[in-house]
Amino acid sequence: MVSLLRNQKVRNALLQALYVGSLAATVLACVMIARRNLAEQGITSGFDFLFKSTGWDVNFSLLPATANDPNWWFFLIGIVNTLFLGTTGLVLATIVGTIVGLARTSSNELARLLGRTYVDIFRNIPLILQVFFWYALITHLPTPRAAHEAFGMLLTSRGLYVPVPNVGGTALAAAMLAVIAAIAFPVWLGRTPRLNQPFGERSTIQLASAAGALACAAILLAVGRLPDLPLLDFPALQGLNLKGGLRIPPEFSALAGAIAIYGGSYIAEIVRGGFKAVGKGQMEAALSLGLSPWRVFTQVRLPLALRAMLPILANQYVWLMKATTMGIAVGFTDFFMIVALTINHSGQTLEVIGILMAGFLAINLSLAAVFNRINKAIALKGNQLRG
């Protein structure tokens, strides 16, 4: 026995079995205890609760929602809300980050100073504090009766009211798709060299197809327009309340705004790092070939910098997506808040925690998959060295 314990291979096998076994035993014990405790409270484990109605309501949803809807539908609402908030925050943060990052790399000292001040301030204050701040700021805005007005939008303590087109839902969705196509198709065309040979000049086709898609969108909007109403529905005061337009709730604007500002400061640093990674030699080579500064930027610096920053950017996007869970701080029904509320109401703790983990795993994995695709595409493009 003693000599067996002195054997390296036996030791290794024992160690591994002990490690994995004790972890598994801990998890198992926790689950058993939890099931017993929950059973004592009259909660039976299982996923039946998913199909029961929730009995409570959400304050923000892109999908139709009532208190009679089943729990699984609410989880879906939560995921859609998270993705919507995340994507909005992500896009805004990227815009902010790109502008600030470019300012930080610019040759102008004042612009650099401005960019640096921005990054130093907003990066060093916790995101949740910024969320609280913007939320407090918005909810302390004047009531609808004394709303601030700008460009047809109304700023009130109950949210931001923006004009919306008076167009049927299907037509609006189709028009949006057409607009996306108007942007995506020319881009795709530009990246597919073999296709454009038989049709002549690439830029002509790109322009033509974009214009065609936009025209489509315009026709769709005109056709789908609701009868007897102006094309745009402006929010306006009626009695004590605001009617018309689209209300963006303060929770959403505070979160999206804070994520944009905070995330922007991080993305600005990534952008700056990306441009710093582009060697001076490549730029000088391009300049010496007689390319204009603009073409050097768009065709040499930008593509190279983009490739350098993409992997870090991917991590940052995953982080921003996870930051949407701060919704619970101001009462925005994101996926995590739905999870917390479901636990409170149904008591199905273990199952719901399982769903929470699965949900975030799915979000993370799909984001990673998307970025891997982009990474590959860009790497290919870099090899071909085209415009």
Added chain:
Amino acid sequence: MEIVVVAPPAPGRLEDLKRRFFATPLQTLLSLISLTIMALIVWKLLDWAVFSAVFTTTGGPEACQAAAGACWSVIAARWRIILFGLYPFEEQWRSALACVSVVVMTVLSCMPAFWTGRRIALVWGAGTGLYYVLMKGGVLGLPYVGEEAWGGLALTLFIFVTTCLIGFPLAICLALLRRSDLPWISRTTGLIIDGVRSLPLISILFTFAVVLPFALPQWLQGDKLYRVILGSALFFSAYQAEIVRGGMQGVPAGQEEAAMALGMSYWQRIGRILLPQAMRNALPATINQFVISFKETSLVVIVGFFEILASGNAAYGTGEWRFAYVEVYAFIAFIYFVFVFSLSRYGAYLERRMAVGER
């Protein structure tokens, strides 16, 4: 096209200014835009925060609300609740001293003289111990104050420090387990690390605060505060473990072989050869992780702790200071900024110094 002047004839002040900011039309435009933005912000900010602001409490909230600028009186009236929460008023000097001990501890651990495993452990052990004794009392004639009465900045610092204190050794353990030669150990650990990293911190805090009591026997549950600290330490360690592992990968394999050839045991090799070098490699990333972790400490407000954000909300939320939320948030933001900015500047300085050292 830009015209590059070779060796300009000793520019005067004006020419220098012109060259730096107004060399081309684009530059001029950029400079003017930047200047306008800066002037506007600086002026508005100064006007709000200084010129039109009220600093004294003499007028009370009413006079303050009437002022055009900031109402700093709210800070003067409520700073104690923001910094110390609901800690007994006449004992708050202990809370202040406890905060000081944590700050001193942090400053000490930024000095290279303390960068050995034993010394850093000593500094952190002593700092945290001092904090705990001061806050909790019950000894040396200090009246007892339970954790439920801790709050404000003091609680924030406590959660941060204990998170690091538990999370750091845990991170090293996880990193060692993940690079183990034994496949089942490294794979299982990898699964744990990646799993924790894929979850948002809030969900982990929530699980530890609210769900865990269901899954633990009564005698293991402990105080909610310590459960949340454990959760936050777990999250910290999952990230820090990857940083430590990166640092270990930077140590050449020959180092461990040499140690092995000298007859050192596994723990001697890890403790004397691998970790000292790995930690040095990982230092800038580690400080960055500390910075992130300090900012994320603020999330415990969501699971119901009276840390600095919650105490800030309370400071303006009740009664006559309801209007002064911007000032309160600005004050808290400033506190965070001081901590986080100095720590991240220090990290950047270290990174530069180490980059030079490599050359």
Added chain:
Amino acid sequence: MDSTLPSGPAVHIEGLDKHYGSFHALRKINLSVDRGEKIVICGPSGSGKSTLIRCINRLEQHDGGRIAVLGTELNDDVGNIDGIGREVGMVFQHFNLFPHMTVLENCMIAPVIVRKRPRAEAETTARRFLEKVRIPEQAMKFPSQLSGGQQQRVAIARALCMQPQIMLFDEPTSTLDPEMIAEVLDVMVTLASEGMTMICVTHEMGFARRVADRVIFMDAGEIVEEAPPEAFFTSSRNERTRQFLSQVLGH
């Protein structure tokens, strides 16, 4: 299983086999090294000579055959393996000095923490061996402040401080500039003259001629030839050996 072999030879290797995945690194190696004997192993790169000596102090684990060092068989028995590092010293191609310690600390750490010697005694020993490798004045410097030749001499001193019975050298001079090779080889010659058991992987044929009791030529994981230096250099009949020698000595 009987884990002790007759305590005669310093190293006794029988039918040694070693694979890296599908690559057969060592094939049926038989070698016996007596106490006090000096062996030089040479051969083209990838011939398995480094792997062989790394098996002797268990930096690599063999998959077939037996190795006994100082009468103790190297197998899965944890107790046997622990002792080996103390009795077998090794000098590496890339020195592998610990960069975060001074020269003196490099030499003291193993005696203090492995052999549990008092610090004062370990320091005296370390200084004695630094003297022996002729760099006593560098004791307080860090490895990065020394030249390659100096670093390698520190590495030799570090290994000697454990007072091993066998020294292994894994191409100790192959990364050094010519003028530094001599200073390292000088130290090795001195060491040999004092009766240390040495197994050296090296291409320094002058050193082999001067010091070695036997020269071993390896190729493709096998011992191709084994002979006293004089016979090895002058009258080798093996084609592969002759070709290798002409390449090494040719210029």
